[in-house]
Amino acid sequence: MNSHANTMDIATIFVKFIFLSIFLLLSILPLSVHAVDYILIDVGTLGGSGSTGLAINDSRRVTGDSLITGDTRLHAYVWDAVNGIQDLDASSEYFRSKGKGINNSSQVAGDIYFYTGGQHGFAWDVTNGIQDIGTLGGHYSEGNGINNNGQVTGYSNNANDVYHAFIWDAVNGMQDIGTLGTWSRGFAINDNGQITGNSALTTGETHAFIWDAVTGMQDIGHLGGGSSSGQAINSKGQVTGSSSIPGGLVRAFLWDPVDGMRDLGTLGGINSFGRGINSSGTVVGNSYSTVPGGTDAFIWDPINGMQNLCELTNCTSRGWDRLSAASGINENGDIVGSGILSDGSGHAFVALVIPTIDIWPNKDVNYINMKSNGIVQVAILSTESFYAFNDVNVESIRFGANEAVPISYKVIDVNNDRISDLRFSFALRETGIVCGDINATLIGEFYNEIPFLSSDSIVTKNCNGQ
DSSP: OOOOOSOOOHHHHHHHHHHHHHHHHHHHSOGGGOOOSEEEEEEEOBEEEEEEEEEEOTTOOEEEEEEETTSOOEEEEEEETTTEEEETTTTOOSSEEEEEEEOTTOOEEEEEEOTTSOEEEEEEETTTEEEEOOOBEEEEEEEEEEOTTSOEEEEEEETTSOEEEEEEETTTEEEEOOOSSSOEEEEEEOTTOOEEEEEEOTTSOEEEEEEETTTEEEEOOOSSSSOEEEEEEOTTSOEEEEEEOTTSOEEEEEEETTTEEEEOOOBEEEEEEEEEEOTTOOEEEEEEESSSSSEEEEEEETTTEEEEHHHHHTGGGGTEEEEEEEEEEOTTOOEEEEEEETTSOEEEEEEEEOOOEEESTTOSSOEEETTOOSEEEEEEOOOSSOOHHHHEEEEEEEETTTTBOOSEEEEEOSSSSSSOEEEEEEEHHHHOOOTTOOEEEEEEEETTSOEEEEEEEOEEESOTTO
16 A cells, blocks of 8 residues: 655645645534535646646646746646646746646646747657647647647648648657648547547638548537537547537537537526536536626536536635636546636636545445444445545545544445445444434545545434433
């Protein structure tokens, strides 16, 4: 098992302070309001007044851009909970840089802006640093997305000064993937090498596309308004983005090869924009709502529809005025985006999913016999996108008001969904559970030292002769 480091940097201490604050707040709220769905973290800045969060990988590492000290320039960064926010251009070799995509090896794709003018896409890794990926013969390119094979997509102007979408890798360099008519732009790429973006037809309309090396570029249509753009693509080839609808408004969409393009609606306002999608088909983005002042980050899934992310994370009670845009979502459902703090500054945020626990797994009522000297079993439930036995540091697990240490644990499928869970056993007398408690809380950390807190209901019995 991994053990925690004996020393913690400032970023880690800050995250733990947030967690402790949440824990203390929950302890004084009415017990019926104990559950939260996400841990909300301020990514911070590189010393300047603002930052944006644009992409997140499955290890919960984030990229985007931030103003540096003095607010003179924006630099690309990588953030994680252990090391905090790290400048990818600390030497200031470039006038400006922006991280826009990150894969599970923490390779980053983005843009660099030269002191002499002009812009090129880049690929970054910890060994080679920022690598200029060039152009298709012109002076301009953008790196927008990167997959787990290190392939980058974006767009570049060619020798005729026309923008074309491309696919790039370290072996073959930059390759033009064509257009639907006159020009094209690539925005995202999945592990199968499928790319989505938008392209102009010869009619002048701009349509979203999906491209692969076998079938080439395919028009995926629009929602009736004549234009659309694909912004993100998952491993199943599902695409999200935005499309115009009749009347000139814009809607976030979900497209797949079977059902075509679906309007995802809004948060009550007029327009919405899809920005990220994971393999479960969960979409994130931003939408105008009925509350004035800008857009609000949303999360959408087929069961719950479109929900305001600030409301789900209780963001206004955690120092935020609003979460204005969600830009990416990983396979665990963790979300990255940008928001406005209560002091008016704009910062990147990460919303991390809190694991679901089940006290006395599969029992309808979680009875706690207060006259027992036995154990209490608590399971952390895995899902198709969250594997408790891989992601949770079992050495960090504590349960109940007294933060009891587990007697033992087992990797076992407790709810018969064919996905292994983590089941812990605790000595009841060590938990601090007392007669009248109606819930109990388990705390712990993921392996990257980000803490979590989860609760489940209990019913105490054999109290005062009952």
